[in-house]
Amino acid sequence: METGTIPVDELGGGLDLYRTLESGQSYLWRRSDGEMYGGSPAPEAWYHTVVDGEVIRVRRRGGPEGDPTAGVAADATTGRLEWESTTDAEPIVRELLRLDDDLEAIVDAAPDDPLLREAYEAHRGMRLVDDPAFGCLISFICSTQMRVGRIHTMVSTLAREYGDAISFDGETYHAFPTPAQLAAATEAELRDLGLGYRAPYVVRTAEMVADGEAHPEEARDLAYEPAREYLTRFVGVGDKVADCVLLFSLGFDEAVPLDTWLKSAVEEYYPDCERGSYAATSRAIRERLGGEYAGYAQTYIFHHLRTGE
DNA sequence: ATAAGGCCTAAGAG
DNA sequence: ACTCTTAGGCCTT
Numbered sequence: 001m002e003t004g005t006i007p008v009d010e011l012g013g014g015l016d017l018y019r020t021l022e023s024g025q026s027y028l029w030r031r032s033d034g035e036m037y038g039g040s041p042a043p044e045a046w047y048h049t050v051v052d053g054e055v056i057r058v059r060r061r062g063g064p065e066g067d068p069t070a071g072v073a074a075d076a077t078t079g080r081l082e083w084e085s086t087t088d089a090e091p092i093v094r095e096l097l098r099l100d101d102d103l104e105a106i107v108d109a110a111p112d113d114p115l116l117r118e119a120y121e122a123h124r125g126m127r128l129v130d131d132p133a134f135g136c137l138i139s140f141i142c143s144t145q146m147r148v149g150r151i152h153t154m155v156s157t158l159a160r161e162y163g164d165a166i167s168f169d170g171e172t173y174h175a176f177p178t179p180a181q182l183a184a185a186t187e188a189e190l191r192d193l194g195l196g197y198r199a200p201y202v203v204r205t206a207e208m209v210a211d212g213e214a215h216p217e218e219a220r221d222l223a224y225e226p227a228r229e230y231l232t233r234f235v236g237v238g239d240k241v242a243d244c245v246l247l248f249s250l251g252f253d254e255a256v257p258l259d260t261w262l263k264s265a266v267e268e269y270y271p272d273c274e275r276g277s278y279a280a281t282s283r284a285i286r287e288r289l290g291g292e293y294a295g296y297a298q299t300y301i302f303h304h305l306r307t308g309e
Numbered sequence: 310a311t312a313a314g315g316c317c318t319a320a321g322a323g
Numbered sequence: 324a325c326t327c328t329t330a331g332g333c334c335t336t
Contacts, residue, residue, distance in 0.1 A: 024331065144332040150319070151331085196317025201333080238333050259331035277311080302331075313336090322328075
């Protein structure tokens with residue numbers, strides 16, 4: 001086993017691991033106690049994921065390294081992030097959790113907007129994630145008309161049923177299935193696993209990727225709006241799901257997924273941004289939330305409104 | 310280009 | 324205990 005520690009005070013803007021991983025951005029991590037999205041943080045719980053066949057575990061701890069009494073971090077800017085893995089995982093941990101983003105600078109540069117300030121203040125240390133593209137794509141196809149807890153259950157089920165099993169430290173972990181593994185599933189199987197009407201979408205999209213017909217990574221080289229348009233060729237992917245994949249996986253920090261929560265935010269706080277269509281309203285709210293990092297703002301506002309915190 | 314109806318299903322709300 | 328509504332929308336017409 002390889003292990004490492006990343007001091008949180010060296011990260012611009014700190015880190016709130018709980019809010020980063022349980023705010024409905026990524027469904028590719030699981031908490032060791034299996035109780036994610038229950039509304040209660042488990043301050044020192046391990047979270048784990050599998051990337052390129054390597055198991056990665058992370059947890060947040062307080063106090064300086066080597067202090068056995070150090071427990072819960074006092075706030076998002078102290079303590080450390082510990083990781084354990086089958087490989088030297090520090091680079092991938094930094095990438096997946098976007099630890100090199102200067103969150104403080106992003107917050108400081110945000111527009112002076114009451115709701116946004118309140119959201120940034122309330123959830124200090126929450127970072128965007130950078131998920132592997134295929135897993136992110138399938139996750140958000142599963143997300144339509146679904147609560148975050150159940151989305152997570154669906155994605156976990158797909159990993160358990162179709163992904164590679166990997167042993168690490170006496171435990172068995174499951175990678176998210178490859179496109180080919182998921183394309184081998186049938187609609188009936190996925191319906192039995194509780195995916196409902198999303199079942200054929202998942203199979204057909206997996207087939208498209210497995211057959212080389214298209215790949216979400218192809219969108220990375222395009223401009224923002226053409227990239228969103230590109231992703232909607234996948235079955236089960238409309239503008240909203242496409243924006244989620246662009247924001248949480250493909251590096252488009254300006255993407256603002258217009259979900260039910262953001263629509264209500266537009267209605268209540270930014271009524272002048274309502275333009276009658278997804279594309280036009282999206283453009284207006286993106287400008288209002290600061291353009292370049294509007295997606296960061298979206299994620300904070302979404303989390304703020306959804307949790308009521 | 311935009312609008313209406315149907316869709317799986319389990320957890321909450323009443 | 325039961326019904327009704329809702330949940331990070333998308334596809335087809």
